[in-house]
Amino acid sequence: MSDTTFQIKTEVFEGPLDLLLSLIEKRKLFINDIALARVADDYIVYLKSLEKFPIADSADFLVIASTLLLIKSRSLLPNLNLTEDEQKDIGDLERRLKIYQRIKELSVHIKNHFGKDIIFAPEPRKMIPVFSPDQTMTKKNFLTAILSVIKSLPKVENIPKAIVRKVVSLEEMITNLTRRIQSSIKLSFREFAKVGKEERVNVIISFLAMLELVKQGIVNVKQDNQFDDIEIETQQTNVPHYN
C-alpha cells in the first residue's frame, strides 16, 4: 500500500471498469479483493485529478468507487461488518472485471481482423424500376409514419433516474461508511493499543482523509461540520456529457 500511485492522467478511459482494470494491470496483479484494495487509492487519485468531471459519467465511476472503498475498508478493518448486499457488490465487481478483462483480450482479435480480409457483398444488382406501390402508400400513412419517426429520434435526455438514485445512495453510503469506520477505529484502538501497531492506525487515518477526498474532490460535497449531513452540489444534472 505504500507504492506511489500511478500516473495515468493522459489516458482516456471508457469507464470505471476500464480504469480499474488498467490500474490492476499496471501493477501486474491478478483480479481479486487484495488487488482491488491495493488499487483503490490509485483509482481515487485518478478521479481527483480530473478537472472536469461530468456528473453523468461520474455516477458510473462513483458506484465503483464506493465498492472499492468497501473493499479497502474491509482490508484495513477486518472487524468491519459488511451487509449481504455489500458482500455481493464486492464479489460482483471482481466477476465483472474478469469478464471485462477477457473481453479486452478478445477485442484484440476483432481489431486484428476488422477490415483486413473483407468478404464483399456484391454491387447492387441493376433492375429496371417498375412503378409498383403497395396498399400502404397513402398520404395518411405517410403522415403517421413521419410523426412516429420524429417521435423516436433520440432525445437529449438527462441522466436516467436509476443512476441519479445511485449517486444519492452512494453519498449515503460514504457517510455511513465513515461513521462505521469511526466507530470501528474506536473499537480497534483498544486492540491496536494492546499490540502496539501504531502504523496501522495511521493508515486508517489516512484512509479517512482519502474518504474526504472522494467527497470533496469528485462530487463537490458540502459539509460544514464533521458530522453534519452532507450536501451534494449537482448543478450539472441537466447537462449530460457523453464521451
Next chain:
Amino acid sequence: MEELLIENQIEAVLFWKGEPQSIKKLAASLGKKEDEIKAGLEILKAKIADRGVELVFKPARQGHSGGDDEVMLGTSSKVSHIIERLTKEELVRDLGKAGLETISIIAYKGPISRSEIDYIRGVQSNFILRNLQIRGLVEKITNENDHRSFFYRPTFELLSFLGVSKIEDLPEYEKVKIEFEQNLKNETDQLTDITSE
C-alpha cells in the same frame, strides 16, 4: 494469405460487378495481361459448367471501333423461370414498416442522402432503399455539389399516386418540417459526440 488462382479472381470480380466487363478492364483490375484473362476465362467456363451461374460472352461488334470483348456472369438459363417469378414477386411484396418509414422520410425530408436516412432511422437502409427504387417509388439523383454522393427523392409517379401535385401538398408538410429541424438539430450536436467516441 495465399493468392487465388486467376480464374477465381476473375469470378470474384464478375460476381461482384454483376455487369458486363471488358477483357481489357478485367486485365487492368487484376493486374494481368489480356491473354492471361482470356485463358483464365476458359478455365472458369469449364469449372462452372455444372453450376447455377454461367459466363456470357459478348464479342465486340465488327466495324465498331472502341468495341471490346465483354464478359459477364449471369444466372444459368436453366433457372430463368425461377428468376422471372422472383422478379415479379419482388414487385408485389409488402413494403412493411421499414419501407413506409423510409419512404416517408424521403417524402418529407427529400432530397436526402443515404447517410442522413440511416441516421434518422438509426439503422442502415441500403436494402430497403434499393427495394424502393426497384418499385419505382423513390429515385436517386446526383448531388450537384459533390458528384460522388447521391440524394433520394420521391418519384413523380409516387406523388401522382398519392394525389399531390407537389411535395409541399403532403399533409402538415410545414409543421413536420419545422418539427424535424428542431429535433434533428439536437441530433447533429450529439452526432459529433458519438463519432468522437
Next chain:
Amino acid sequence: MEELLIENQIEAVLFWKGEPQSIKKLAASLGKKEDEIKAGLEILKAKIADRGVELVFKPARQGHSGGDDEVMLGTSSKVSHIIERLTKEELVRDLGKAGLETISIIAYKGPISRSEIDYIRGVQSNFILRNLQIRGLVEKITNENDHRSFFYRPTFELLSFLGVSKIEDLPEYEKVKIEFEQNLKNETDQLTDITSE
C-alpha cells in the same frame, strides 16, 4: 429442360439477389423445404470452397426472434485487396475504443441485451450502440420471451468486415463460449439494478 441441382438453384438466386436471404425465403422461392435448402447450402459451401466467392451465414438463435437463419454470397476474403481497389465506397476501419469493446461483446456474447452490455462495460452503451447500428455493424432483434426488450447481434456487414463466413470462425470462439457459460454463469443474476432498456 432438366432441372438444376438444388445447390445450383440456391447459388443462382443468391447471385441474382446480391443480398442476404433467409432460409425460409429461399425455401419459398425454390418451392423446397427448409431442410432441403440447408442441405443444399452445405453442398454449395463445399463446392465453392476453393473459388472466388464464399457463403456467409448468420444464424438465428433459439429463443431469439427476428431470427431467421440467413445466408449471403460474397467475394472470397482472399480477393479483398482487389475488390477494395474497385469499390467506390469508402471503407471506415476505425472503430474507436468504445466501438471495439461493444463489438467484441456482441460478437462473442451476442445476442445480448443492452443492460448486459452496460454491465460488462461498466458504462451506458446506448449511444455507441446507436452509432454501431447506423454503421450497420450490429442490429437489434426482439426478445421472443419479452417483446419489450431487445438483443443485439452481429450483422452480415460485421461478419464481412471480419472476413469470417460465420461468427464461430472467430479466434477462440468456442473456448470463450464455454468459459462464459461455466465460470461466469451467475453474472446475469446480478443484473437487477442496472438500468433497463
